Amino acid sequence: MYNVITISRQFGSGGRELGRRLAEKLGFAYYDDEIIAEISKRTQLSEEYVQQIVEHRPVTLMPITIGHSFYPVQHPLMEQSQNIYQEQARIILEMSEKSPCIIVGCCGDYILREKKLLRLFVYADMNSKVERCRLKAPENEHLTVKELRKQITKVEKNRAKYYEFYTGRKWGDKLNYDLMVNTTNTDIKLIVDVIARMFDKNVTE
Amino acid sequence: MYNVITISRQFGSGGRELGRRLAEKLGFAYYDDEIIAEISKRTQLSEEYVQQIVEHRPVTLMPITIGHSFYPVQHPLMEQSQNIYQEQARIILEMSEKSPCIIVGCCGDYILREKKLLRLFVYADMNSKVERCRLKAPENEHLTVKELRKQITKVEKNRAKYYEFYTGRKWGDKLNYDLMVNTTNTDIKLIVDVIARMFDKNVTE
Numbered sequence: 001m002y003n004v005i006t007i008s009r010q011f012g013s014g015g016r017e018l019g020r021r022l023a024e025k026l027g028f029a030y031y032d033d034e035i036i037a038e039i040s041k042r043t044q045l046s047e048e049y050v051q052q053i054v055e056h057r058p059v060t061l062m063p064i065t066i067g068h069s070f071y072p073v074q075h076p077l078m079e080q081s082q083n084i085y086q087e088q089a090r091i092i093l094e095m096s097e098k099s100p101c102i103i104v105g106c107c108g109d110y111i112l113r114e115k116k117l118l119r120l121f122v123y124a125d126m127n128s129k130v131e132r133c134r135l136k137a138p139e140n141e142h143l144t145v146k147e148l149r150k151q152i153t154k155v156e157k158n159r160a161k162y163y164e165f166y167t168g169r170k171w172g173d174k175l176n177y178d179l180m181v182n183t184t185n186t187d188i189k190l191i192v193d194v195i196a197r198m199f200d201k202n203v204t205e
Numbered sequence: 206m207y208n209v210i211t212i213s214r215q216f217g218s219g220g221r222e223l224g225r226r227l228a229e230k231l232g233f234a235y236y237d238d239e240i241i242a243e244i245s246k247r248t249q250l251s252e253e254y255v256q257q258i259v260e261h262r263p264v265t266l267m268p269i270t271i272g273h274s275f276y277p278v279q280h281p282l283m284e285q286s287q288n289i290y291q292e293q294a295r296i297i298l299e300m301s302e303k304s305p306c307i308i309v310g311c312c313g314d315y316i317l318r319e320k321k322l323l324r325l326f327v328y329a330d331m332n333s334k335v336e337r338c339r340l341k342a343p344e345n346e347h348l349t350v351k352e353l354r355k356q357i358t359k360v361e362k363n364r365a366k367y368y369e370f371y372t373g374r375k376w377g378d379k380l381n382y383d384l385m386v387n388t389t390n391t392d393i394k395l396i397v398d399v400i401a402r403m404f405d406k407n408v409t410e
Contacts, residue, residue, distance in 0.1 A: 123379055123380075125380050174328055174379065174385055174387065175328075175330050175387065175389070177385075177387060178386075178387050178391070179384065179385070179386060179387065180379055180382075180384070180385035181383075181384060182379065182380065182382060182383050182384065184380070186383070194402065194403045197399065197402035197403070198399045198402070
């Protein structure tokens, strides 16, 4: 049925956990940080730097005034962002052809739009996302609920901007996904069991 | 796991077909037009009239000017709409307690919010909805694509207004549903098979 599943997810919705568990269950490869690591290897840029570019709104134009005229020229960071995106697209295409796999984020749903995909969007309400972030935070991080909410909103805004810039699509718009899953007050393992059932041979072929 | 499934659906998305097939497969009761028929029976209003009220934005206030003052008074149609809604809520509660069931539309997800529900939202892109409406249209109805689009938009707008008026919630907002299913270019039977699997004992208990 489907050899490739892409997962887009709200920050703190448990989308990565869902992806990892689903990949384990189905025996699919799982690509998430692996994509960043591979871009870093190929571009010789640090993983942290690549991560930062991929999770942020691209810088677009840098205005330059010459005489009385205004010339928009491309910002050097923009060029780098575009190079990284191109590498990302190449890597994701390669990964999708190697073996059945799950790809988290990185505009995977758009990059692989010509293929037969199951495109998931994972979301939850704010309280649930705050709670999940709190539980998963490093021990030395003590953000207040207010700070966590702010962080979640910021990360999602940047994800949306990056996605929209390179795909021309609206991040989170239901028409870009086949199935949208609400993880609020739900056990991720249960959802994984349910989705994995879609891949049972007698249902899907 | 779940004894009650509510289905909210865009017009032409195949949500009713999905509900009917799912009910058959699970051996659940299926309530859709049955709710309107029951309201009609209890209120002595015609089914057509009840249908019209339930699928439309409620009329709210009727302005009356007495002397120089402006008095908003309740419109008689509004009172009728409220009576119908109250009957609808009573009937849906009763149905949900009688046996496992699927309830399509009629603010079921809100009316039964205190119960353990699986809340589905079924949607599709406009072309797909137009095509489904065209296929299901009565033989003597020959609407153009433009007219069908207009009809779909109007019906959905009215559904949203009715839902929002009585529930205070936004119709179609993903946080009001557990699972959102895109039926664009998809076989409803396949989706039904997949959702029915959620109800297999070994997955869900």
